Amino acid sequence: MFLIGGGTSVASEDHNRVELLSWLKTIERDFEPPLLQGRKRFNESRGWVGIWLIRSLVGARVEKMADEKGRKLVALLSSRWQTWGTYASLLGFTLVPAISDLQWNLWQSAVGYGAAGISLILSLTANLKRMLTLDDPYFNSNAYKLFRRQEYDMFLGYFRENKYTFRTIYDWVRLLYKENNLESVIEEHRGIQREWREMVNQLQRELNEKELGLERNERIIRQLAEQIDSLQRLAKFNEDGFNAAISTIYRLRSEDALFGTSDLRVLSDFSLFELVGNKLIRICEQGTTETPRIIDIYDPVYAHYSSVRLVHGSGMIETATSDREGRTISSYWIDLPGDRTLIYNFHYDSTNADMHAIIRTKEMYRFIRGICLHLDERGLLQWEGNRHHAAN
């Protein structure tokens, strides 16, 4: 029941709202234009008698009248042409008897001068009327104050106000109704809900972007850690190489006779072959398990060997997986004076990822070759069979 009652109350309120807005609109439409014009020309310190007389009797420069059809007669009577026309007629009327034999009788003179007087009175009246018209360019607030006192007092508050108009009142009332109207409040509420949804979506997007950013940061940190490891490995390799070179130099002293093929074990287990014709003949090895003594480079059994691939290739280094599971072999091509060609093989665990990078360095190659040169100079690079024979 109260819902129906409430509904009636709302409907009645709606009706009142429409009525009030309509009335305000009418007031605004009828009052605002002339009052606004009057406000623009409102000047309490401006006199009116002098202006009125000069305009009416002298025909001093006048502004164009507001374009309103009903006032054309007033505009004509108050124009400068009306005044000057009157004076020209008066002058003509006065001069005619002087320059001709024509003399006006009393009746004619009364009519002539009377017409001129009436014309001037009409001009005075028309100009005064215009000074009392709100939307006329000649409107004068002091004349209005004198001749339309009641209206003047009514509109004084409006004239003195510069900011607000009837339109403002209408807009405010409409806005107040709009803001407090159920539909508009619900619509506003829905708008807020939409904004909420959009914001939550935006936040979700921002969150996703941040997550991606953090993932990128994690990847960067991993890459950084990898580079730090690389630097550490490089430093370690240089240190190890330096120490190995120092040891070799000490072992090279002739009195101790320590220097030998075992000095070739620098990084890992190794094997050393010499290329003789189509065969690779083993000179020495350390730590290997299945290295043949002689390898036929055209034997398909050995075709996958890194040393065989190196011989058939055109590079200085070759790498292959070993027959022994989990092992990798990298081979160097080493030329010695006297047209000897050696193949030096590193045998290392495939899991050691750094090893290949170290083996690929020019410094390591030159170090191994340098040791081979010293071994060759000392006659220590003999084929294993020959060495055994010599030992026997």
Added chain:
Amino acid sequence: MLQTDAKQRSARDFTTSTEQLLAIRKDLDRIQAENMRTWAALEHHNIRTRELSESMVELLSKQEETLKKLEDLAKKIS
């Protein structure tokens, strides 16, 4: 035909320690640049999130206002 002359063989597979170091340096520079970009993007998202949180506070008070209006209207109807 076997290539037995070492001078004819390619040594391009070798690198020097300096080259390795330069490669690491270059990679570090790249990482640093990427890191700066990522931080800039994160900072931008931080600012955006802050702005959103401020807007949310504003929206919350607007919502409170409309709820109040709804409450007043509901009172009128009843």
